[in-house]
Amino acid sequence: MSRSSSTIVKLGLLQTACSADAAANLKKTLAFAERAAKQGAQIICTQELFRSQYFCQSEDHDNFQLAEPIPGPSTKAFQKLAKKYSVVIIASLFEKRASGLYHNTAAIIDADGSLLGIYRKMHIPDDPLFYEKFYFTPGDLGFRAWQTRYGKIGVLVCWDQWYPEAARLTAMQGAEILFYPTAIGWHPKEKAEYGTNQHGAWELIQRSHAVANGCYVAVPNRIGLEQPIGGDGLEFWGQSFVAGTSGQLLGKASVDKEETLIVPVDLAKVDVTRTHWPFLRDRRIDAYGGLTQRLLD
Secondary structure (H helix, E strand, O other): OOOOOOOOOOEEEEEOOOOOHEEEHHHHHOOOOHHHHOOOOOOOOOOOOOOOOOOOOOOOHHHHOOOOEEOHHHHHHHHHHHHOOOOEHHHHHHEEEEEOEEEEEEEEOOOOOEEEEEEEOOOEEEOOEHHHOOOOOOOOOOOOEEEEEEEEEEEEOOHHHHOOOHHHHHHOOOOEEEEEOOOOOOOOOOOHHHHHHHHHHHHHHHHHHHHHOOEEHHHHHOOOEEOOOOOOOOOEEEEEEEEEOOOOOEEEEOOOOOEEEEEEEEOOOHHHHHHOOOHHHHHHHHHOOHHHOOOOO
């Protein structure tokens, strides 16, 4: 079906806590997606890797058993729900592409239930308790945008959110909304000293992507303290949000509550913003060749 004629679109961001029970996590996320649809959401996005606790806190081969193919059971369930409620759904999954080949992948499902495509996380972190390089092969599909029934969207995943190049290349394909499924939080022992600055930087960099590209940015994050390997674990900070085309906060969830954050956005403002703040016009593409190098001497 062609795109809706209305320029007002309601976004639904799903913010939940995750247990060690993958089936229960899927059931909960489907219920939250259905709740968002009944509240009028037209484009619904899950948090990153919602089917499990954040297993990248350790390097454990047993965790590869959490992965699934795409298409697979999760995409099938969300396709059924998308078709039933005529909603677009972005589902963040641990993809088993082949034996020994795994990706951190987002599936994009249109409002007719069709699987439009997938985005494989391009930037893979490796930090204390975020040992993603052990699990995920870097994405090989590049940065992409999809025309859905309710607007043209781009999808990136968590660590991608720190890179202006990723946002720019996605926006350059016409994306009106950038979605960032996320799993980020504090090391509990660091929270008192660094917590405010860490969260502030995370929100600020993504709001700046909205400004620089004249588009909307939507970021669902999980909540809860997760200690799958013992120790202090990670305290996920929630605070899912939607930023407007000038970077303003249009909606923000709590730190510690499960929520469906419903935020209406006017896609007509993308054209207005980009016309009055013509950053795309004034880019000096003839002078940016150095961006393809690791470092300039």
